Amino acid sequence: MVLETTTTWHMACYTDDIPENGGACALIEGEQIAIYNFSRRGEWYATQNLCPHRQQMALSRGMIGSTGVEAEPKVACPFHKKTFSLKSGECLSGDDYVIKTYPIKIENGQIFIGME
């Protein structure tokens, strides 16, 4: 049997709600989603807002940037600077944590987050 997963797109906010090269948090269906405006690269990302290290809702307030030859996009939690890939959600600073990432799309200045 194949389980079908359907992605529902939720309107989160407007593009100018998210500061350039930074993040902000939106409340969607009771979940806290961190949305990042990587304007330097013209890219958008969304992850869970919770940092798994100390269970703090803080990733959206973290600094974003990139690392390595592949220029992996990442965010650093403001609490203890654990860093996570914005693409895969993997922790890049040596721990085993993985954070959830969400599909994101922009239409007419509006930001939509895909949730299952």
Place this chain on the structure above:
Amino acid sequence: MKQKIIVVGNGMVGYKFCEKLIAKDTTKKFELIVFGEEIRPAYDRVHLSEYFAGKTIEDLTMAPASWYAENGINLILSDPIVDIDREAKTVRSHHGLLESYDYLVMATGSGAFVPPIPGVEKDGVFVYRTIEDLDLMQTHAKKATKGAVIGGGLLGLEAAKALLDLGLQEVHVIEFAPRLMPRQIDEAGSKVLQAKLETLGLQIHLNKNTQEIVGNGIIEAMQFADGSRLEVDMLVISAGIKPRDEVAKVAGLEVGIRGGIVVDNALQTSDPNIFAIGECALAHQMIYGLVAPGYEMAEVVATKILIGVDVASFGDAFIQEPHAQTIVFENSAKGIYKRINISNDGKYLLGGILVGDAEQYNMLLQNTKNKTILPPDPEDLMLGARGGAEDGASGVMALPDEALICSCEAITKGAIYHEIIENKVTTLDGIKKCTKAGTGCGGCVPMVKDLINETMKSQGVFVRNILCEHFDYTRQELFDLVKIKNFRTYDDVLDHLGKGDGCEVCKPAVASILASLWNEMILEKGNATVQDSNDRFLANIQKNGTYSVVPRIPGGEITPEKLIVIGQVALKYNLYTKITGGQRIDLFGAHVSDLPDIWEELVNAGFESGHAYGKSLRTVKSCVGSTWCRFGVQDSVSFAIEVEERYRGLRSPHKLKSAVSGCTRECAEAQSKDFGIIATEKGWNLYVCGNGGVKPRHAELLATDIDSETCLRYIDRFLMFYIKTAEPLTRTAPWLDKMEGGINYLKSVIIDDVLGMGEQWDAEMNLLVEAYKCEWKEVVDSPELRKRFTHFVNAPKVKDPNARFEPMREMVKAAEWK
């Protein structure tokens, strides 16, 4: 044809052997069969007591049964080997399995030694060895209130701590010897340890010989040889371990008088086809490799984690005069005792004892094992660095290549050095990944870091301490370039001087440079998102994601009216209120969306930002000085206010603290500040480069009997020199440490102006002082900036439901995090 290895025993050591063999046996030359006595695969016995603290069996398991299967290992559990036939080269198990071998590896470990005390068979008497033992203890502890442990060694103390964790009201430790941990530490160290343990709630009885365990089927009391008696309803026996050598002995292998299978340096027994490893093996000499050093290391870590006190001994811990010289350091208030024994010629470290602080353990152990020639002041090795640029990290470079840095994984200095030099692995995470060093108990991490830094220094690899992967410049170079090119935003700096997209290291560093150079509002021109989070929200993030609010109170002087406003704001927003160490008031627990409203009320009452969130000037403390104090010789409060208002908002590589004392009694503690001023009959004495914190430092005297104007000019120049040349996040004391020529050079730069920079720095500081504006006033007045202070962009009125509080006395505190 494959050769067959049978491992007898599946404990930590047996498992480790399998792991190493699989890793080395790339050509699959060997077939591996493991027999274990317990019902589950090997688990971490060193951290066994964490089982009581909530760890599951899965957490403690070294590797699940599936790991053995995946690696082609035949794991047979609940079936110990009972017989070895050395002629036929076969073993027979309890259930009757007969297996032949080419090589046999004995890893039977050890069992609890139970002394023949009458009554040991009674209910409520336990040993502390396996998960089954723990399960039994846990069940019994539910109906017990008074417990005791026989044995004051490491395992006994661990068991005692476990009894406390199980909720017993009274826990006694009974030791036969006149001191705790008699095999590891001396009497003075034992006294320090005992005092520490008593504060944890353990009751220690020394020189006690248990004669009988009394009770009708179930333990009721312990009777001692000195006639005394102790009522208990639970007892753990931890009187030592004995090697499990029974099967080996019956098979005719040579065993020691007190047990243990005799092995040579290659871990080979008297039968060339049979080896023994771990606690069942008895080696005449020190063994490198496998796990013997691993256990040593684990013991140090275990005492720290399990009992909360560092205890370590190494080498010949007890050797005394006239065979050696001993150096002892004791601080009974802090519960620290250290002893090192050095050879009579002063050249070699022979051994030692550490209680209360074992940070130097690994370094001392390696110096002992490798017979490193000691420095002229060997006590520095024991006490750690005490100022001066040379010591501390130099120790690791003096070790030979074969010195074990990571004992758990048996990684040598040479192996790590090779990765740094040949493979250019220059980060701790990188070294962990490629060598596994530091991934076990973690005790060697400081040494690995030192080794990386010192190696790079010696190679000139990173002598230019470049900022990060995005900028090939030192902070000082970047500072000058940004100034010359007149860049005002992070993006400008990155586009012209850097590469990539930036990161959490270079963003705040560049933001700090921009702020130090231009003193412009840090949240404008797109610079907001390159600030460290605290600077971005102009407040300090706290444990539950809320923020703290700290208005500036220059010199610590405040009017009753302003004090009332702080109280009213705290009441209105339900903020926890505390007087800080810097003579001002901190308000905790503000939701990010309330920050602009809170500050609007504070700004309207005449308050300004206190920059508690920034790498910038924090406070200038003062004592009342000549205005009230009968000893005061100058008006220290007025001068402190003048100093604080001059440098408020000044961004620097790290935070800056200051103080002004009104007389030589020094009530403002100015000598522990980055710059401190003490009144004299004739004017002021200026001290620089002190700090409190992790590594307290006394400030050094820069100038004496100067007037107020000269004092400010010297501080201007001192701060400009520091801001321009310090590495990121370096405070003034370590900055001075790295300066060639030290305080004398600093004096010549500031007072004699040998660099000829004086006038320029004076002018630059005046520009910064004139450019100052209160950041919070600017936010309060700007609807655009205020908009950014929300938790949810799509629901600005909703507060973070995860920001939880707990009541504490009459106020609140942040909910404890996990």
